[in-house]
Amino acid sequence: MSAPGGGAVVSVESPTESRNPRTVDIDRVSTLDVVRLINAEDATVPAAVAAVLPELATAVDLAVDVVRAGGRVHYVGAGTSGRLATLDAAELVPTFNTPPDWFVAHHAGGQAALVRAIEDVEDQAGDGEAQIREHATAADLVLGVTASGRTPFVMGALRAAHEMGARTVLVSNNPGAPVPTGVDVVIALDTGPEAIAGSTRMKAGNSQKLVLTSFSTAVMVRLGRTYSNLMVSVRATNAKLRGRTVRILREATGLDERDCTDALAEAGGDLRVALVHLLSGTSAARAAEALDASDGHVRHALAALGA
Template sequence: MTGPGPDAAGAESGQPALKPVVHVTSPTEARNPRTTDIDRVSTLDVLRLINDEDRQVAEAVRAALPQVASAVDLAVEALRRGRRVHYVGAGTSGRLGVLDAAELPPTFAVPPEWFVTHAAGGPAALLRAIEGAEDDEEAGHQEIADSVTAGDVVVGLAASGRTPYVAGALRSARERGAATVLVTANPDAPLSAEVDVFVAVDTGPEVVAGSTRMKAGTGQKLVLNAFSTAVMIRLGRTYSNLMVDLVATNAKLRGRMLDILGEATGLDEPTCAAALTEAGGELKTALVAVLGDVEPGRARAALADSGGHVHAALAQLGRP
């Protein structure tokens, strides 16, 4: 609810004008009855109280998994059609979206343009708070208007479920024919009726009232981890529970690539290294070549025909 605008009398008297006030109605803003004495207990007990609250987050996410699954299916379909997934958020929510998107290319070798991030206040807001950025609905609307096309999926991240910047972005996305998702900690979020998929992670009152970087932020992080990883799995970016589409950009990842090929095939490291070299450093190609007992070129073609799914490529090669 918005309070009174600038105080005309104050302005005439030379006093600073009052800025608009908003009272947010959300469980995250309520006072937590379990932590009212948190400033009067020992350091260890402070940490125990925080941990006790954190333990509730995973169950809250679990209750929202059917809705997360719907969001995953939307994203998979969009990416298969050459469209994109967008994360939109302000403050902690915006930073979490950027973090999730940034980690996907090296982990799953996805093109960086598949997941696009929009944070209120721009790149500078990732390092420090930008006053008023989250309240700019028009900025969110314009940000999406400039980058979203029909068939994209736009995921709004807002602990309160009412952040103006996110609201503007989601409304703009709908106008352009994009599918919309809202991830929030407020089951009664005002924006729930305006999106295609409503993911409410009911994490309840925070340890410190209103500090949504805590449980609400943890809930968003868990949802994003599950969402993007499930999208990658459905797109064939893993074989079993092994990430076979990673990009070996450093020594650790080169070692991991050898370990994964060895784990999947049972071959020793020198043999795996030779198979990777023959496959041009492409782990998935080497894997299909070894398991399918074919040359890398044929393995690469089978993967292309199967949409990158290792199991489907092996079945095509007669090696189910």
């Protein structure tokens, strides 16, 4: 049997669809106990993520290699999974001042489905395949996110990516689902049945949010978009962020506000240039050259300057 769009339907029961024995009486208890039951289920999510950290680290290293070589990371998802992936990709630009095309999100149903559920679009394997064939290349990495482990839109995208020669990662909440041919890394989260059967916006979604945030943040760290645990690549686009850049510079250097403000001005507002300038004792112009030569990696630039 084939799904709409040409994807094969695989009959695999997802754990997220099963009834949770711990919450069968959730509609008979007090409001406080309702939220206690939900919270108890949510508390199991970090352990499920911890169990897949080796696979997550492998996916991060793949993405770092891809971006360093000039490729991009493509997120693919539907429903909650696609919205979480879109959110993660959108927040990288202001947080780490990344080029807007480093991380690209493809959501089943497009923009309209981000704000209003369009349930049938996730079944269109051909749409997922077309998205990747149009927007990705063999130099890229495609990461699919699906609670069931078998969403046709995501499977179609991963299949196309593999056929094109791109690297592929699957994030799933169904450890028992068959692994699609050619997937390089499978991150199978065992979050079990939801508090409300089938409501994957709950534990499955929470686990996907943790995985995506950890994945993209770790990629940024490995690419040198941070210095220590400071967001030195942040783009100061408003008063709050401009104030943050001064605080970050003070924290990293131990200097006072006036020195840091002056350094930022000399660096044209570029926090990384100001930081390398102050920590190395070299000019802002030389600091900028060292950063350019190190692909923006602050510690590598400092090392090159002997600091």
